[in-house]
Amino acid sequence: MxxxxxxxxxxxxxxxxxxxxxxxxxxxxxxxxxxxxxxxxxxxxxxxxxxxxxxxxxxxxxxxxxxxxxxxxxxxxxxxxxxxxxxxxxxxxxxxxxxxxxxxxxxxxxxxxxxxxxxxxxxxxxxxxxxxxxxxxxxxxxxxxxxxxxxxxxxxxxxxxxxxYGPQLPGLNPTFPQWVWRNLQEGKTIRVFTDQYRTxxxxxxxxxxxxxxxxxxxxxxxxLCGEETFTPFDIAQLVAAHGAFDAQLVQPVTRAEFAEPARRPIRSTLHIAKAKSKLGYAPRSLSQVLPLLF
Ligand SMILES: NC(=O)c1ccc[n+]([C@@H]2O[C@H](COP(=O)([O-])OP(=O)(O)OC[C@H]3O[C@@H](n4cnc5c(N)ncnc54)[C@H](OP(=O)(O)O)[C@@H]3O)[C@@H](O)[C@H]2O)c1
CATH class of the missing domain: 3.40.50.720 (NAD(P)-binding Rossmann-like Domain)
Known part of the structure; x- marks a missing residue:
């Protein structure tokens, strides 16, 4: 093909x-x-x-x-x-x-x-x-x-x-979990959204x-997405825990506090039942993926 x-x-x-x-x-x-x-x-x-x-x-x-x-x-x-x-x-x-x-x-x-x-x-x-x-x-x-x-x-x-998200490839920007990891590894504080829910x-x-x-x-x-719903803040906390980094480096921020040119949907989570039943789609959990990434 x-x-x-x-x-x-x-x-x-x-x-x-x-x-x-x-x-x-x-x-x-x-x-x-x-x-x-x-x-x-x-x-x-x-x-x-x-x-x-x-x-x-x-x-x-x-x-x-x-x-x-x-x-x-x-x-x-x-x-x-x-x-x-x-x-x-x-x-x-x-x-x-x-x-x-x-x-x-x-x-x-x-x-x-x-x-x-x-x-x-x-x-x-x-x-x-x-x-x-x-x-x-x-x-x-x-x-x-x-x-x-x-x-x-x-x-x-x-x-x-x-x-x-996934493994960083040469020449491309890191995806969100790597960005979190790198900052926490360097002891930097990050501010991440608590009011955006994503699969x-x-x-x-x-x-x-x-x-x-x-x-x-x-x-x-x-x-075709994950099955779990997380905010970026949730993901950052899981990355912090996985790396045994200082969780206090992950600071919450809301859309009201950090305006962006494009408004983001609050909860744009997707159902995947159709892909699971028709395609046999079986996404991994974040806790299964983190050890593959770091
Ligand atoms: N990544 C996500 O989280 C995500 C989430 C939802 C949906 N999507 C969708 O999934 C698709 C792939 O996303 P991605 O993360 O791989 O995006 P990406 O890393 O930003 O890559 C976009 C690609 O589009 C090409 N492109 C951009 N402007 C172009 C133009 N004017 N003419 C021709 N090509 C152009 C770029 O080509 P060059 O490298 O040649 O410039 C690049 O290869 C997109 O349709 C995106 O909307 C992505």
């Missing part, structure tokens, strides 16, 4: 490549904005430089590679950036998704679109069928893109995931779920 990943240099894209290469039947290519092949990309992966904002280039790349499925992971993924640069966010998250859909339509291949809990608002947990209620522009852009995917006429799947996702669980969707040719919307 031929698989094309957009955003192959992103956190999810890089972990996904590593997971897909464990299976010989997958022939994998990835697109990125860089003209030159990224150093980190494993040798078996074909690298295809691509400006997703250019519909002709998207069509050319997809037509040349002839994927069975495109995993559209590239996005402007930082909510504050999206809030402050809405025109660019619309182009990258919505218009580029239409370009990918058009290219998939031209060669009649499947599409898996990476989406987010931020399509919802404050009152989770949410099922796959709950109504959208994005509270920031990033979430709104993903709502619009999901609409394009759902109406595309393609065989499509949408994966909504949440606050993904955080271990990246290896996410990539396993995506492989299940690919193999089972599953269509529709799937929530």
């Amino acid at each position: 031929r698989i094309l990943i957009t955003g192959v240099s992103g956190f999810v894209g890089r972990h996904l490549v590593n997971r897909l290469l464990q299976q010989n039947e997958f022939v994998v290519a990835g697109t990125g904005r860089a003209a030159i092949r990224p150093e980190h990309l494993p040798a078996p992966v074909q690298y295809l430089p691509l400006d997703l904002l250019n519909p002709v280039a998207v069509l050319d790349v997809v037509t040349a590679f002839q994927p069975d499925i495109v995993i559209h992971s590239a996005a402007m993924s930082k909510p504050n950036d999206c809030e402050e640069q809405q025109t660019l966010c619309y182009a990258v998250n919505v218009q580029a998704t239409q370009h990918v859909i058009d290219a998939c339509t031209a060669i009649n291949c499947r599409l898996l679109f990476m989406s987010t809990d931020f399509v919802f608002g404050d009152n989770g947990p949410f099922t796959e069928d709950d109504a959208y209620n994005a509270v920031n522009y990033y979430g709104q852009s993903k709502v619009l893109a999901e609409g394009l995917v759902k109406n595309s006429g393609l065989l499509w799947s949408i994966v909504r995931t949440v606050l993904v 955080a996702t271990y990246v290896a669980d996410l990539t396993e779920g995506i492989v299940s969707i690919i193999e089972q040719k599953a269509t529709g919307v799937y929530h």
